[in-house]
Amino acid sequence: MSGLIGKKIGMTSLYSADGKNLPCTLVEAGPCVVTQVKTVERDGYSALQLGFGEKKEKHTPAALNGHFKKTGVTPKAKLAEFRDFSLEKNEGETISVVDLFEEGDFVDVTSISKGKGFQGVVKRHGFAGVGGQTHGQHNRLRAPGAIGACATPSRVFKGTRMAGQTGNSQVTIENLQVLKVIEDRNLLVIKGSIPGPKGAIVKIYK
Template sequence: MSGIIGKKIGMTSIYSADGTSVPCTVVEAGPCVVTQVKTVETDGYVAVQLAYGDAKEKNAPKALLGHLKKAGTTAKRKLVEFKDFANAVNLGDTITVADVFKEGEFVDAVGTSKGKGFQGVVKRHGFSGVGGQTHGQHNRQRHPGSVGASSFPSRVFPGTRMAGRTGGDRVTIQNLKVIRVIPEQNLILISGSVPGAKNSLVILQK
């Protein structure tokens, strides 16, 4: 397999062999159920669909319940398709974190970043603000400054960085090192930060 679905537990730190403290994100990865195996003959491409997290049947569409019933499983929270995989799997198989990742490998973490609501340009884009408080600049410390010319083009160009809603986006952090894999508890420790809040869904892929 090339990836797995998990849940972000939180952050911790462990000590490396030379005594350095390494900040890590703890992810409960799997177990996931193989709910569909796609082939060139039936679907035109090769992929494996995994499902993770138990859900209430009353909240799941009947079409989804019928799809999951073919794999012999109940309602799930998240279904994700992985195109690149090395091991042969069958419908209904259970995939654990130890089947996918080993210590020392590098993974990409995909999650939904924390929503921060409507924010100004300093927080949203890292602007420095207009600056000094002299020459009439008494209330412009965190303002964007000029956003366009006057007579020409007499408009603001699309895509100009301004204040607006921040966060809540799909974010991918690449090349995070796998520090430790704990198969007994389905846990994986990844160096650095992973997008999303605690208990949010995370996709880990090679």
């Protein structure tokens, strides 16, 4: 699947032809440099490894520095692989936003969602709390309630919805429409919201 690495800029809105206000996300998509070409004969599958963003050589591991020098490109901040790429590119060549995307295209966007820290069951799973405050109950509005069965099986099942780390996980939103492609600034205006905070690295698949 073809795609580019990008950076989430933030949200805005556009008006459609019929006057509707559409929420949109601005993404700086590329330009990305081809840092490695994988082939079926040598690697067992076809893919392009793309690099996005600049990074100082002194902050890059020695093995990666050698990888970049072999390709003849400067160190990149983020690498990602895209299998079965629709374009044929050689190592060191650049792919820009207009090479892949047009207005009206539907894309899938993958990113790391915002981390919420350790949260209770109401925020994490949408629980309603134990309920009524009669019969001496107090401070039970956000409690999870019972989590196990008595003597059998006398344990808590794996996967039981409880409090814990929330967010900070990989999320993919599918079938988002590209409303605008701004070539001179490498921007995509995508309808709707995508995971992650401002400045988050995203992968856009076509």
